Amino acid sequence: MTERIDKTAEIQRSSIDIEEQGVRLRLTVVDTPGFGDSVNSENSWGPIISHIESKFEQYYRDESGLNRKNLIDDRVHCCLYFISPYGHGLRPIDIEFMKRLHDKVNIVPIIAKADCLTKTEVKRMKDRVLREISEHEIGIYAFPDCESDEDEDFKKQDQELKASIPFAVIGSNTVVEVNGRRVRGRLYPWGITEVENPKHCDFVKLRNMLIRTHMQDLKDVTRDVHYENYRLGRIRGGGTQLHRERSKLKRDSGVFDEVAEKDRMLEQKEVELRQMQVMLEKMQREMAVTQRNSRGDNLQYDDRRSSTVEV
Amino acid sequence: MTERIDKTAEIQRSSIDIEEQGVRLRLTVVDTPGFGDSVNSENSWGPIISHIESKFEQYYRDESGLNRKNLIDDRVHCCLYFISPYGHGLRPIDIEFMKRLHDKVNIVPIIAKADCLTKTEVKRMKDRVLREISEHEIGIYAFPDCESDEDEDFKKQDQELKASIPFAVIGSNTVVEVNGRRVRGRLYPWGITEVENPKHCDFVKLRNMLIRTHMQDLKDVTRDVHYENYRLGRIRGGGTQLHRERSKLKRDSGVFDEVAEKDRMLEQKEVELRQMQVMLEKMQREMAVTQRNSRGDNLQYDDRRSSTVEV
Numbered sequence: 001m002t003e004r005i006d007k008t009a010e011i012q013r014s015s016i017d018i019e020e021q022g023v024r025l026r027l028t029v030v031d032t033p034g035f036g037d038s039v040n041s042e043n044s045w046g047p048i049i050s051h052i053e054s055k056f057e058q059y060y061r062d063e064s065g066l067n068r069k070n071l072i073d074d075r076v077h078c079c080l081y082f083i084s085p086y087g088h089g090l091r092p093i094d095i096e097f098m099k100r101l102h103d104k105v106n107i108v109p110i111i112a113k114a115d116c117l118t119k120t121e122v123k124r125m126k127d128r129v130l131r132e133i134s135e136h137e138i139g140i141y142a143f144p145d146c147e148s149d150e151d152e153d154f155k156k157q158d159q160e161l162k163a164s165i166p167f168a169v170i171g172s173n174t175v176v177e178v179n180g181r182r183v184r185g186r187l188y189p190w191g192i193t194e195v196e197n198p199k200h201c202d203f204v205k206l207r208n209m210l211i212r213t214h215m216q217d218l219k220d221v222t223r224d225v226h227y228e229n230y231r232l233g234r235i236r237g238g239g240t241q242l243h244r245e246r247s248k249l250k251r252d253s254g255v256f257d258e259v260a261e262k263d264r265m266l267e268q269k270e271v272e273l274r275q276m277q278v279m280l281e282k283m284q285r286e287m288a289v290t291q292r293n294s295r296g297d298n299l300q301y302d303d304r305r306s307s308t309v310e311v
Numbered sequence: 312m313t314e315r316i317d318k319t320a321e322i323q324r325s326s327i328d329i330e331e332q333g334v335r336l337r338l339t340v341v342d343t344p345g346f347g348d349s350v351n352s353e354n355s356w357g358p359i360i361s362h363i364e365s366k367f368e369q370y371y372r373d374e375s376g377l378n379r380k381n382l383i384d385d386r387v388h389c390c391l392y393f394i395s396p397y398g399h400g401l402r403p404i405d406i407e408f409m410k411r412l413h414d415k416v417n418i419v420p421i422i423a424k425a426d427c428l429t430k431t432e433v434k435r436m437k438d439r440v441l442r443e444i445s446e447h448e449i450g451i452y453a454f455p456d457c458e459s460d461e462d463e464d465f466k467k468q469d470q471e472l473k474a475s476i477p478f479a480v481i482g483s484n485t486v487v488e489v490n491g492r493r494v495r496g497r498l499y500p501w502g503i504t505e506v507e508n509p510k511h512c513d514f515v516k517l518r519n520m521l522i523r524t525h526m527q528d529l530k531d532v533t534r535d536v537h538y539e540n541y542r543l544g545r546i547r548g549g550g551t552q553l554h555r556e557r558s559k560l561k562r563d564s565g566v567f568d569e570v571a572e573k574d575r576m577l578e579q580k581e582v583e584l585r586q587m588q589v590m591l592e593k594m595q596r597e598m599a600v601t602q603r604n605s606r607g608d609n610l611q612y613d614d615r616r617s618s619t620v621e622v
Contacts (some may be wrong), residue, residue, distance in 0.1 A: 037398070037402050037403060039351075039352050039353055039402050039403050039407055040350075040351040040352065040353050041350050041351065041352075042350055042351050084395070084397050085397070085424075085427070086395050086396070086397045086424055087348070091348050092348060092349050092350050093350045096350055104394050112397065113397055113427045114425055114588055115426070115427050115499070115501075116396070116424045116427035118497055119497055119499075119500065119501060127352075173574055186428075188426070188501070188502065188504075189430065189432075189510050189511055190426075190499070190501075190502035190503055190504050190511060191499065191501035191502025191503075192502075192506070193499075193501050194501070199500050200500055201503060230356055232540055250318065
């Protein structure tokens with residue numbers, strides 16, 4: 001009984017090297033089996049927060065050391081938070097988890113196993129989840145605005161992407177045949193759900209966003225906001241919340257323009273340092289509360305050639 | 312936060328009069344929204360246990376009173392326990408709930424929203440749930456053996472029914488058209504799931520079992536085992552576990568043969584009374600543990616002309 005109540009999320013990492021538009025990157029997926037499974041899930045988020053902070057801490061130590069040119073960026077750049085379709089909107093554990101994580105990692109909410117929801121139900125569920133996220137002041141990853149000089153197709157695609165949040169997805173580890181095509185899908189007595197069919201679910205949108213259009217922005221926000229919060233807290237034993245002006249989304253946002261970014265950050269830091277003393281006490285109180293104790297699958301980019309933050 | 316952690320299951324009752332094979336009965340369905348939704352669900356089962364025991368208590372007082380000829384049987388005769396398909400087998404809360412309820416009510420486990428599981432997954436899930444029920448020594452409602460003189464069709468039907476436990480079901484509150492037929496179902500972009508199609512789910516089996524073939528047995532077991540346990544505990548401040556010899560399933564088990572039943576019960580009681588003193592201490596310890604504290608939907612037959620237990 002105690003064992004069951006105390007049971008909490010495991011951290012399971014697996015990495016894969018992928019090549020996308022000529023850019024080789026190492027994608028590390030962190031699964032957290034057991035999250036929210038126990039009768040009392042008050043400590044479920046503990047191991048996940050610890051994992052994220054341990055990666056920040058490792059990076060912080062590495063960039064303070066001698067070898068800062070060959071920094072390995074193992075920070076968690078995105079957390080795909082799977083919301084159960086079995087229920088009506090967010091459960092308390094979803095709210096508690098996201099509120100505890102939203103200033104540490106980019107949270108992208110996902111509706112899991114969406115093939116048990118009809119089109120109407122998916123829409124209703126998405127509306128409700130978004131409303132509840134707003135009501136509880138949860139800061140999920142904010143998709144950046146589109147550059148005004150981008151072409152109409154790109155803008156339309158970006159609008160559709162934003163309109164799909166939270167992404168409703170279906171998963172499958174089997175390949176089935178539909179009208180002669182072999183597709184990744186799920187075979188039911190009443191039909192076949194296709195993972196990569198945009199009429200069936202948002203999987204393709206999510207994949208494009210993660211490894212193509214928004215990869216760099218997820219890394220930028222991690223570096224400029226979440227990690228920076230951690231670093232400031234580390235230096236002063238407290239911290240302040242960074243809310244940098246968001247950069248605009250560009251088609252080829254996979255290129256790393258660190259120099260301009262760094263100049264901007266330096267300016268910001270002047271302001272922030274002054275605010276910090278005031279915020280210090282507040283943060284310490286908050287951190288004491290956060291020390292208490294949820295299922296999130298954390299996706300993390302581990303691109304060995306980028307994200308060196310030097311100040 | 313405290314409010315959320317302390318949030319627990321509500322009890323919502325609704326009744327309907329149905330007529331089945333000339334027998335009029337009042338079916339009361341008790342829903343328990345909120346069950347297992349809180350971060351800490353350690354008290355989720357409390358309101359459900361209280362509800363079941365309050366109905367036993369009401370019956371106990373009524374049958375001890377003057378008006379015992381017109382007893383209203385409001386006891387909970389069956390608990391349909393819905394297991395989430397979103398997971399791998401039973402969650403700790405499922406195990407805790409069923410262990411706390413299995414000696415108070417007939418538990419019929421159900422796999423909910425089964426249209427997100429393929430045939431293979433349904434089978435795997437059923438096998439796993441049954442294995443875990445057995446491993447954790449959970450006493451779900453035991454379907455009685457078939458009378459050996461029943462015809463082969465009836466025996467086969469009964470075998471199929473037993474092989475379907477835990478029933479995998481789909482629900483729908485909409486009617487859709489399939490090849491010109493209007494059916495209760497769910498319209499997906501990849502097909503239509505039909506609630507009453509045995510190839511799609513076990514709903515028809517479950518309905519037949521509940522309101523036709525096994526209704527009387529569910530009531531008998533409630534009266535002879537669960538209520539009797541309650542009553543004995545009530546009389547002596549403790550109790551003993553009753554495990555009566557199961558009656559055989561007959562096609563027309565909807566007829567109430569109370570007299571023979573009562574004779575048998577009287578004989579049993581002689582034996583049990585002797586065991587009771589020994590068991591008393593053990594039960595009191597168990598009850599202290601059970602006082603601690605889950606989603607179960609409780610179905611209850613409220614047939615106003617039956618189940619009068621007089622001793």
